[in-house]
Structures are given as structure tokens and as C-alpha cells.
Amino acid sequence: MNFTTETSSNGVIERTFTLGEVTGVLWSPEAGSAGAPLLLSGHAGGMHKRAPGLVGAALHQVTTHGFAVAAIDAPGHGDRTRSEPDQRWADAIRRARTAGEPIAPIVVEYSRSLAERAVPEWRAILDALQALPEIGAEAPVGYGGVSSGVVTGLMLAAADSRIAALSLGWVFVDDALVEAGRQVTVPVEYRIPWADEEFDRESALALFDAFTSTEKTLHAHSGRYHRLPEYERGNSGRFFAHHLGRSAEAATR
Amino acid sequence: MNFTTETSSNGVIERTFTLGEVTGVLWSPEAGSAGAPLLLSGHAGGMHKRAPGLVGAALHQVTTHGFAVAAIDAPGHGDRTRSEPDQRWADAIRRARTAGEPIAPIVVEYSRSLAERAVPEWRAILDALQALPEIGAEAPVGYGGVSSGVVTGLMLAAADSRIAALSLGWVFVDDALVEAGRQVTVPVEYRIPWADEEFDRESALALFDAFTSTEKTLHAHSGRYHRLPEYERGNSGRFFAHHLGRSAEAATR
Numbered sequence: 001m002n003f004t005t006e007t008s009s010n011g012v013i014e015r016t017f018t019l020g021e022v023t024g025v026l027w028s029p030e031a032g033s034a035g036a037p038l039l040l041s042g043h044a045g046g047m048h049k050r051a052p053g054l055v056g057a058a059l060h061q062v063t064t065h066g067f068a069v070a071a072i073d074a075p076g077h078g079d080r081t082r083s084e085p086d087q088r089w090a091d092a093i094r095r096a097r098t099a100g101e102p103i104a105p106i107v108v109e110y111s112r113s114l115a116e117r118a119v120p121e122w123r124a125i126l127d128a129l130q131a132l133p134e135i136g137a138e139a140p141v142g143y144g145g146v147s148s149g150v151v152t153g154l155m156l157a158a159a160d161s162r163i164a165a166l167s168l169g170w171v172f173v174d175d176a177l178v179e180a181g182r183q184v185t186v187p188v189e190y191r192i193p194w195a196d197e198e199f200d201r202e203s204a205l206a207l208f209d210a211f212t213s214t215e216k217t218l219h220a221h222s223g224r225y226h227r228l229p230e231y232e233r234g235n236s237g238r239f240f241a242h243h244l245g246r247s248a249e250a251a252t253r
Numbered sequence: 254m255n256f257t258t259e260t261s262s263n264g265v266i267e268r269t270f271t272l273g274e275v276t277g278v279l280w281s282p283e284a285g286s287a288g289a290p291l292l293l294s295g296h297a298g299g300m301h302k303r304a305p306g307l308v309g310a311a312l313h314q315v316t317t318h319g320f321a322v323a324a325i326d327a328p329g330h331g332d333r334t335r336s337e338p339d340q341r342w343a344d345a346i347r348r349a350r351t352a353g354e355p356i357a358p359i360v361v362e363y364s365r366s367l368a369e370r371a372v373p374e375w376r377a378i379l380d381a382l383q384a385l386p387e388i389g390a391e392a393p394v395g396y397g398g399v400s401s402g403v404v405t406g407l408m409l410a411a412a413d414s415r416i417a418a419l420s421l422g423w424v425f426v427d428d429a430l431v432e433a434g435r436q437v438t439v440p441v442e443y444r445i446p447w448a449d450e451e452f453d454r455e456s457a458l459a460l461f462d463a464f465t466s467t468e469k470t471l472h473a474h475s476g477r478y479h480r481l482p483e484y485e486r487g488n489s490g491r492f493f494a495h496h497l498g499r500s501a502e503a504a505t506r
Contacts, residue, residue: 214476
């Protein structure tokens, strides 16, 4: 893992890194994060490791809870070169949207392909992060994601027992994803829009129902997915703090 | 409204009161609550104005947000005399529970009767509370309730436009309650258990779907209704703080 830049402001150290062809960013508290949870953050398809909502949530989790948060660019996203097959998927989604046709079938297929490639990348990133003295192998690990980042998170949690909690946003759900959901046994919170014309509510509830986890929470909000009420934004930090144990602040007391 | 006792501890003033035959309790911050929201709290059938969960939430809302919180005993509950018809309902619920039969049909009927009687009581209580200088007519008003307290809250909100936000817990839902839900236009949050053998999930989702409110949030939790995760407990305070405007603390800045 090569750190390429480092900046610091408002109590947060931001470092960009590369590992092989994967580009990523790590946010951590200036005060140190030893013993604090590490969160992995998976962006939506078409976005990148610095998607605005993702950065806002990460900074909140670092400053409020003392967590470390890592985000990487998905294959063909952000600072990474897009392959021809990926470009064809992206083009097909844009064409469908322009034509007013459903994008879900294309997004589902594309997300699954991205997840298959992203899971080994995340596992290698996690190895490298745990080798850093300021994080360490004992730090409990959570994963948060939206859209194709949800698909990656479910496959990553099934493949890697280090993932101890999942915070998931909206995602197009097919039968294969419901099947993947059945393998989830760690605590999970799942946020869905209740009234979004592009988003099928029944399949979202089926995914929530499928999680085997003893501890699971569904949050449904009126309106479309991007209109998450402001007073709900701190929830995923509280969810991770509850399930991943002590925050850095508590650990140093 | 006659105040009958007054005690004070940990920054909270607790006063019991009577208004006609209604017995109640008012919690408010020692530091004063002028301009802060007033919350009305409706207990579950078989409980009373000092049900443990209700008191815990009220004290949290007073100390964290500076709200005033009022709870009253439902007809025939707590310090109030139970009528013969009410006693027959309570006996019927106990018999059904002992026999392992469904209690929902009896609870639905009983809750509706309680709500019909409790709505005019709450309106009179609200008049009296708003006449207190430490609360006043300008304080925004929210209502929180569980079980039969949900039925009362929905009928109260339909009858009295002073109710500006609703925080609802689990309740047995029949078609009449879904119909009442359609009349709800104020912000609402609704918490349901996802896996409770006594509790029908489909009708709960139908009630959430029925709310006409632009702002509505559903929280579903794994397990039974009494197992609300600890990290979720502060949510209704944040919900009311968001929708009812300034807390007392903010108001005095």
C-alpha cells in the first residue's frame, strides 16, 4: 500500500493510497484511531471514492466516533481506467435512461460483475490496512455501501469473516441478491426509499427479510432515495458504534 | 388543572396533575421550557402514565432536548377507576392470552373505545397545558404512543390540528386504523417489530403506506417489539427536534 498524498484539516487526516491498480483514500482522526473500528465504504455505480454523500458520512464518523474510514474506487471508476466491457454497460445504462426504459436489469448485471472483481480488491486492501500500526489487526471492521456498493458488501461479508457489521443503502434487488442476503449473519441496517418510481419496494423488503442476522434494522423513508432526512444521517455512525464496540475516544478513557 | 405533587431531580421537574377525572404527569426542564416543543405521550393498553419505557424516553427528551413531556392515564388505567365494560375487555384479553388464542381482535376493539374517550381528554389537557406560562400556546406539539396509544394518537391528530408530528410504535392494525392513517398529513415516524409472532407485518406496512404525510419514516427491527435496539432509543427525540423546531436550549441562545 503506497500513500500518495496526505492532508489534514478539522482533526481529520486524509491520505490517498494505491495498492496495485486500486486507488483509495483513508480518513482517520488526528488524535489517533488505535483500537477504534475501521469502516470500509463502497460507493454507488457511476460514482467514485469521493462521492459527496460518502465523504460527508466518513468525516462525520471520524470526527464524531473516532473511526477510521477507507474508500476505494470500484473497478473502472474514479481514478481507474474503464475497460471496454464496463464502458458498454455504462453506455447501456445511459441509453436506457435516455429512452425512459428500466435500468435495473442492466445495473444488476453490471453491479454483480463489479462486485466479483471488487471483493478480492477489498480483501487485499483490508490486509494492508490491518498491517498499519495505527489500525492493526484487532480493529473491528464494518462495511457501508449504496447501490453496487451494496452488492459488493454482501459478497464481501460472505467471503470474509472480518466484516462484522453492514450498513446498506438502496440497491436494485434480484433473486441472486436475496440469496446472497440469506448468508448475512452479522448485524445489518438497511435504508430504503418508500416511494421511488425506479425502486421496487417488495424486492427491497424481501432482501431485508432474507438476512439471517439476529440484529437487523430497516429504515424506510418517504420520497426518493437521495432525500434521506437530515436527522437520520447520524444513524449509521451510531449503528457501527453500537455493534463494533468502543470508539477511539472511549478506548483512550 | 390541579397540580398535586412536585419533585425535582437531575434537572427535571416532575409534577402530577388532575383535570376532572384524568390523572397525569408533566416532566419539564428545571432550566425552563419556554418556546420548546411539548410532547404528549400515550401509553399501551394495560400500562399507565409511568410505564418504564415511557418514563425513560420522557426523561431523555427533557434532559437532551429541553422538551416538556406530558403523559396521562388512559380511561380505566393507572390511577383511574376501571369501568365494568373496560374490565370485561381486560378479562377477555387475559383469557385469550392464557388460552393461546389471538388477542388482536379484542385489543383492536378495546383500543378504539379507549381512543374515542381519550381524544377529548387529551384536547382538554392540551388546552390546560397551553395555558401554563412555562409552556404557552406557541409551543409546537408532538404526540408519541404505543399500542392503544397509537390508535388514540391517530384519532387525536385527525381531530386536533395542534398535533404537528407523530412518533408511533407497534399497534394491531385493522382496516379502520389504515383508514385513520390516510388522514395523517403531519410528519410521522413508525417503529415496528419485523419478527414478532403476535404481530402482522403486512398490515403494519399497509398502515405506513396509508399515511399521506410528505415526511414519513418506518423503522423495522428484528426480534420482538420490546427489543428496540439501544442505539435507536434516541431517535424519536431527534425526530421531534427536527420537525418541531428549536429546542429550549436553542431558543434561549
